[in-house]
Amino acid sequence: QRHLISAADLTRDDAVLILDTAEEMARVADRPIKKLPTLRGRTVVNLFFEDSTRTRISFEAAEKRLSADVINFTAKGSSVSKGESLKDTAQTLEAMGVDAVVIRHSASGAPYRLATSGWIDAAVVNAGDGTHQHPTQALLDAFTMRRRLVGRDAGLGKDLDGRRITLVGDILHSRVARSNVDLLHTLGAEVTLVAPPTLLPVGVETWPCEVSYDLDSTLSKSDAVMLLRVQRERMNAAFFPTEREYSRRYGLDGDRMAKMPGHAIVMHPGPMVRGMEITAEVADSDRCTVVEQVTNGVSIRMAVLYLLLGGNEPAVAHARPTEE
Numbered sequence: 636q637r638h639l640i641s642a643a644d645l646t647r648d649d650a651v652l653i654l655d656t657a658e659e660m661a662r663v664a665d666r667p668i669k670k671l672p673t674l675r676g677r678t679v680v681n682l683f684f685e686d687s688t689r690t691r692i693s694f695e696a697a698e699k700r701l702s703a704d705v706i707n708f709t710a711k712g713s714s715v716s717k718g719e720s721l722k723d724t725a726q727t728l729e730a731m732g733v734d735a736v737v738i739r740h741s742a743s744g745a746p747y748r749l750a751t752s753g754w755i756d757a758a759v760v761n762a763g764d765g766t767h768q769h770p771t772q773a774l775l776d777a778f779t780m781r782r783r784l785v786g787r788d789a790g791l792g793k794d795l796d797g798r799r800i801t802l803v804g805d806i807l808h809s810r811v812a813r814s815n816v817d818l819l820h821t822l823g824a825e826v827t828l829v830a831p832p833t834l835l836p837v838g839v840e841t842w843p844c845e846v847s848y849d850l851d852s853t854l855s856k857s858d859a860v861m862l863l864r865v866q867r868e869r870m871n872a873a874f875f876p877t878e879r880e881y882s883r884r885y886g887l888d889g890d891r892m893a894k895m896p897g898h899a900i901v902m903h904p905g906p907m908v909r910g911m912e913i914t915a916e917v918a919d920s921d922r923c924t925v926v927e928q929v930t931n932g933v934s935i936r937m938a939v940l941y942l943l944l945g946g947n948e949p950a951v952a953h954a955r956p957t958e959e
């Protein structure tokens with residue numbers, strides 16, 4: 636594939652190749668020199684029209700570890716504020732010689748448009764578009780689940796088959812939920828979505844997962860519980876349950892975590908709203924993988940960029956660390 640737009644575009648073989656390549660990339664982080672020469676001479680632009688902490692910095696770290704030249708663009712402070720379009724912005728950046736564009740945009744479909752419009756020749760990686768998709772987040776989540784629930788030597792045929800994953804919270808506005816449902820289904824996991832009725836999208840019954848309004852009844856049957864932030868910035872206040880009501884029914888606290896099986900993990904893509912969807916006790920417990928997910932994100936993004944730009948050679952086995 637030339638682009639990564641949606642987790643739904645990945646076959647099981649594609650997904651496992653990325654996860655396995657990310658395991659190789661993770662080994663680079665354990666070396667004294669944390670850099671590979673793989674993308675030397677290639678230029679990647681990080682084109683962020685929406686705020687980000689983890690994804691933006693993680694892509695930048697991944698690109699630098701692969702020795703790519705990195706251009707960071709944020710819409711704030713750019714000529715976007717003067718009315719410049721996505722097309723003109725992208726073509727302006729490509730005119731400076733860009734091999735890949737990592738894009739985050741508030742409009743669902745913006746990365747797809749960039750990849751298929753013919754405006755630019757560069758590879759396009761979706762870093763989150765509106766309420767649509769966030770494929771590298773789903774990949775880093777699957778990588779984290781695989782490591783914690785299956786083991787590092789997981790391979791084709793023994794990935795996340797039969798693992799029971801529960802996603803809790805604002806499914807309606809969540810690109811993370813959509814991407815995870817697609818990818819986890821492809822990898823053989825059984826997904827349950829838990830949310831108040833007002834935070835579930837129309838048509839959710841056609842998604843490849845179960846749906847419940849009752850968190851307490853799903854906890855003892857979950858290998859991983861992933862909490863999602865309530866995205867107030869995307870919502871009409873009239874549909875929003877009060878913070879107290881939400882927390883009482885859907886927040887994960889120590890008592891609820893105790894109902895989960897002993898091996899089960901708590902996940903969150905970040906940013907977390909402590910006290911609402913997750914208590915500090917749970918967020919800071921060793922069952923919570925939120926920081927580990929961030930670390931794994933660098934390996935996943937290295938793997939994605941390597942596979943899109945770096946050719947077909949094995950990623951690490953044949954590549955010596957750079958001397959820089």
Ligand code: CP
Pocket residue numbers: 686687688689690691763772904905906
């Ligand atoms: N998980 C995630 O996408 O976080 P950021 O918005 O900080 O990138």
